[in-house]
Amino acid sequence: MEADLDYEKLYEIRMRAGRPLFLTYDGGECFLRGRGSRPYLVTREDLQETLEYVSGYSLYAYEDEIRQGYLSVQGGHRVGVTGKVILDGDRIRGMKYISCINLRLAHQIPGCADKVMPYIRTKNWTAHTLIISPPRCGKTTLLRDIIRQLSNGKGDISGLTVGVVDERSELAGCYQGIPQNDLGMRTDILDSCPKAEGMQMLIRSMSPSVVAVDELGKEEDYKAVESVIHCGCKLIATAHGNSVEDVLRTPFFSKLKEMEVFERYIVLGKKKRAGDIIGIFNGRGEKC
Numbered sequence: 001m002e003a004d005l006d007y008e009k010l011y012e013i014r015m016r017a018g019r020p021l022f023l024t025y026d027g028g029e030c031f032l033r034g035r036g037s038r039p040y041l042v043t044r045e046d047l048q049e050t051l052e053y054v055s056g057y058s059l060y061a062y063e064d065e066i067r068q069g070y071l072s073v074q075g076g077h078r079v080g081v082t083g084k085v086i087l088d089g090d091r092i093r094g095m096k097y098i099s100c101i102n103l104r105l106a107h108q109i110p111g112c113a114d115k116v117m118p119y120i121r122t123k124n125w126t127a128h129t130l131i132i133s134p135p136r137c138g139k140t141t142l143l144r145d146i147i148r149q150l151s152n153g154k155g156d157i158s159g160l161t162v163g164v165v166d167e168r169s170e171l172a173g174c175y176q177g178i179p180q181n182d183l184g185m186r187t188d189i190l191d192s193c194p195k196a197e198g199m200q201m202l203i204r205s206m207s208p209s210v211v212a213v214d215e216l217g218k219e220e221d222y223k224a225v226e227s228v229i230h231c232g233c234k235l236i237a238t239a240h241g242n243s244v245e246d247v248l249r250t251p252f253f254s255k256l257k258e259m260e261v262f263e264r265y266i267v268l269g270k271k272k273r274a275g276d277i278i279g280i281f282n283g284r285g286e287k288c
Contacts, residue, residue: 010023010024014102015050015100015102016099020032024136051101055071067094069095072168074180076169076180077104078106078170079104082098110182112141112142113146116277120236126210127262129146129236129264129265132238132239132266133240134242138268140170142266142268144181146212147164147171147236160210161208161210162183162184162210163190163203163206163233164188165193166191166193177191195218196218197224215240216239221252242269243267263283264280
């Protein structure tokens, strides 16, 4: 098989039964070619072998995750799956006849947060910060480096104790409890823990200066966010959206706006490439 591709910029490998195998990277997409110029078509056997491989040939150990539509594997990579959903009343019991696998590859880019750090961390101040981004525009990668830099400190800016709730094992990429990605020397991680419960656990037991979570927005997260800000911790989080206005229109974030929680909004997009900073705004929505 052949594909003209810079593998360093590969973001996704998407396999659909009976269809071409697509590779998505920074700058576009392509498909693998079989013999001649025809695209290689993914088979059911390809899907089964891939799923067995990424699960370490212990697929049963990932049954709980598959019910949620994905697996998190070593390195912080996420493997999304679709197929026939098996229901037990209103509860999803499992999934069979897998028809698509989407491997989303995590990337560490040390230093990618350099441009935003002066806006969210000074010698005597740290901002409650929300990173806003459409899918595949680098919000998790940016959050990962912000955590690392807050934790390590730099120059006369001291490092902070950071508590991370890594619900989907994407930020730290823990393997048997050990982070595979560098989140800094003062960072404590709750791996595979629901955000709402995890934020409360960190506050009660780990005394963090900063609590960081990815993809905030569920209704049950609200009370935990209140606990974080009322106990004096700073909150660094991400959310899906195209703009500050887009996100603040949702019921969850409109309540946080009324409380004037976030002091910085960082909006990402894809002008030339994923991870472009569209704008940095203060708590009133004014451009910094």
